[in-house]
Amino acid sequence: MTLPPPQRDFTKHDELSDVNIVVEGTILYVHRQYLAEWSGVWRKLFITDCPDDLTSSIEIVLEDKNLDDVIELLQCIYSTQKPISETNVTFLLEFADEFDMPSMRSRCETFLCAQDACIDSLILAEKHDLKQLYKQCVDFAKTRTMEDLERDPLCKCLSERTLIKIYKEKVNMMRDYAQDLKNAETKLERRNGQLTDEKDGMIEMFKNISKIWDMPNKRCYKHMTEVTFDFTCRDCNEKIQREVRRMCHDAQHVRRFFKMNNK
Ligand SMILES: [Zn+2]
Structure with missing residues (x-):
């Protein structure tokens, strides 16, 4: 068994860090190069919104985010990349949408496609427009009986469009x-x-x-x-x-x- 690589502690100050992310009052010391590589939103912020500010630190305050979730996101995009898992995939997809992170989105989709297809995954596929996963999960859903589908409370979270697609x-x-x-x-x-x-x-x-x-x-x-x-x-x-x-x-x-x- 190989041990996972040690994870970076973002709360420790780092001389090379040039972005401070503030979540729930905690400062996370990060690097714009990583953020820009993964996120279209942050890239735009660094290039378009403060093009001259290349030396001093930028502060990004994330108002409505959970500290643990943000740390997990950072650990998944830094070079020590944490793997996508059942526990983090849901909120990583949320970040991917909000901060325009196509590579993260695709990593999450690859992870979900490798799991057994289920209605949970179909809900995620629908919400985040993950086409391959969507197809895979509809193919699974169509093999279940009408009674199973109607009894499953998760099916109530699916859109009309998807339900019609399954029935079709x-x-x-x-x-x-x-x-x-x-x-x-x-x-x-x-x-x-x-x-x-x-x-x-x-x-x-x-x-x-x-x-x-x-x-x-x-x-x-x-x-x-x-x-x-x-x-x-x-x-x-x-x-x-x-x-x-x-x-x-x-x-x-x-x-x-x-x-x-x-x-
Ligand atoms: Zn004879």
Whole structure:
């Protein structure tokens, strides 16, 4: 097991720090280079809003933020990058939206896509417009029963648009399933027709076999004119045997039918 890299303590003053973020009365000493690399909002602040102020520290006061959340965000964007997890993904996405952080957004989406799809993730995907995750979660949601979806309190947090999308995908899935069943049925019907033909052929063959003892031309030349079959004649029996063997050989499909039915 490898230990995670030690995390930076942002509350400790650092000589190279050029931005002070103030959250809940605590000062976090950070570096504009990192912030600008990750956040479009902060980049704009440094470049456009105070272009000349490259040496002295800038103070950013985050009024409505939680200190722990902001520290976690910083730890996720600094070079010692903390991994995205179930605990931080929700508020990291909020930061990503508010401060225009496309790389953070994409890291969060990658993390969520690697988890099992669920309605929670679908809510996040919808809220933060994460397209790949959205698709993945709709594909999951459509496989759940209507009862499951209606009973799940989380589904009430989904927008009408997403619910309609799930139901629509569900209908499409059922339609494809119905089509598959129909194709399978057609195939079975065709097979059934074949087997019925084989069975009829077999019955026909047995009838023909039973008749050959009454057919004078199937006997040896000495007995061709006799009314009944002479079972004591070796030649007649041999001729009949050959004939039965030939008929059975011609009706190989009959044997196949037998095998299938006797299983
Ligand atoms: Zn004979």
